[in-house]
Amino acid sequence: MSTETITEEVASHLEAHPEIPGVILVSGKKIHSMIPRNKMFERLGHRYGVELFLRKPIIALQENLGTGAFWISSNTRINTATQIALGRRAENIYDPLIIEYDDGSFRQLDMHLLLMEQSLVMENMTNIISSMDRIEQSIKADIPLDTSLDMIVDSIKRTTPYHRAAILIKPSHRGKISSHHELLHDLHEPLNSHPLIKSIWDTGKHMHIEDTKLAPSWKGMEAIGKTNVWMGLPIASGGSLEGILSLSRTTNTPFSKNEIDMAKTFSDFLSIAINRTAENYDDDQFVNMIKRKFIY
Structure with missing residues (x-):
């Protein structure tokens, strides 16, 4: 979504799609940052969260949270992706990853799913x-x-x-x-x-x-x-x-x-x-x- 999208619209989208782990913010055609679902609703649930951010552009909430964007190539091996993701700062370890494909498109990957795949790889x-x-x-x-x-x-x-x-x-x-x-x-x-x-x-x-x-x-x-x-x-x-x-x-x-x-x-x-x-x-x-x- 655009960094100028109103936070209320982003929240409604996430509520309607519980399988989405967060929202990727873009500025123009470039990835700006991303906000994990849990961090977004946690901040909105704090005192004055709704009043401060709900009717403002989502960029205001992103700047308050200080979240960034962490992405890897779709060609990255599962073992390597897991090691890289777990090497992030402790507070960001379970944030979703952004997967970038060869055609320039990108998607989110829930860290929980990555760890499950890693477990299957080890079992295999x-x-x-x-x-x-x-x-x-x-x-x-x-x-x-x-x-x-x-x-x-x-x-x-x-x-x-x-x-x-x-x-x-x-x-x-x-x-x-x-x-x-x-x-x-x-x-x-x-x-x-x-x-x-x-x-x-x-x-x-x-x-x-x-x-x-x-x-x-x-x-x-x-x-x-x-x-x-x-x-x-x-x-x-x-x-x-x-x-x-x-x-x-x-x-x-x-x-x-x-x-x-x-x-x-x-x-x-x-x-x-x-x-x-x-x-x-x-x-x-x-x-x-x-x-x-x-x-x-």
């Missing part, structure tokens, strides 16, 4: 680390590869939802794998020579196609199956690449950065599981490296 992280531990133990226990693959793929499904998955293995390496898991497929021509696949071979880095219909480079990848969003992640053996984890979505929902990071983590576990019989392959060292990458 605990579950993910627990999954990593179970996968690690299954690999060390030398249980059937199919069982390890099921555990890893299930973890990927929960952290990076997809509609179709495949583990594409170079034919030269396929004979070394003692498994006929339904997700294991030979990477035959012409797919093996496709520029997208070759890019993964050459760089050792993942590829993410956010919209296959708009990407000229997708032509020739039809063997992957019908998909709108695709991601390919390398599966390594020592210093060489032996396969690719293929993840597809039939919806127009690109993989987020967090989802890509999680898929990378579990594709590393796929590398361990598939290549655990390779000579000089140090499982313990590689597992510890993966966990450090995930946690930090």
Whole structure:
């Protein structure tokens, strides 16, 4: 709302919308400040609060309260946003945050909701680390590869939802794998020579196609199956690449950065599981490296 809006109008708006944690004040097209709901009604409820401010522009109440504006980018990670918000002065810790989006728009975020999301993140992280531990133990226990693959793929499904998955293995390496898991497929021509696949071979880095219909480079990848969003992640053996984890979505929902990071983590576990019989392959060292990458 404008800094010139009458306080009574602002109060009526907040009373009609109890889900709104406060009001953002703008001067022209720029954010001027914000007033948390609780601080506004607390001040109006004090002696002479209504008489002093109710029929005046809201800027008068804002100046009396001395509130400011605290905003962060919509691209900020939840953990980082929580740490920044909790680093404010004690009297402002529970004030709402202003979230600024890439298109210049902005919204309020209740601190209570941010803390709830942070709690869910921590719970999910605990579950993910627990999954990593179970996968690690299954690999060390030398249980059937199919069982390890099921555990890893299930973890990927929960952290990076997809509609179709495949583990594409170079034919030269396929004979070394003692498994006929339904997700294991030979990477035959012409797919093996496709520029997208070759890019993964050459760089050792993942590829993410956010919209296959708009990407000229997708032509020739039809063997992957019908998909709108695709991601390919390398599966390594020592210093060489032996396969690719293929993840597809039939919806127009690109993989987020967090989802890509999680898929990378579990594709590393796929590398361990598939290549655990390779000579000089140090499982313990590689597992510890993966966990450090995930946690930090």
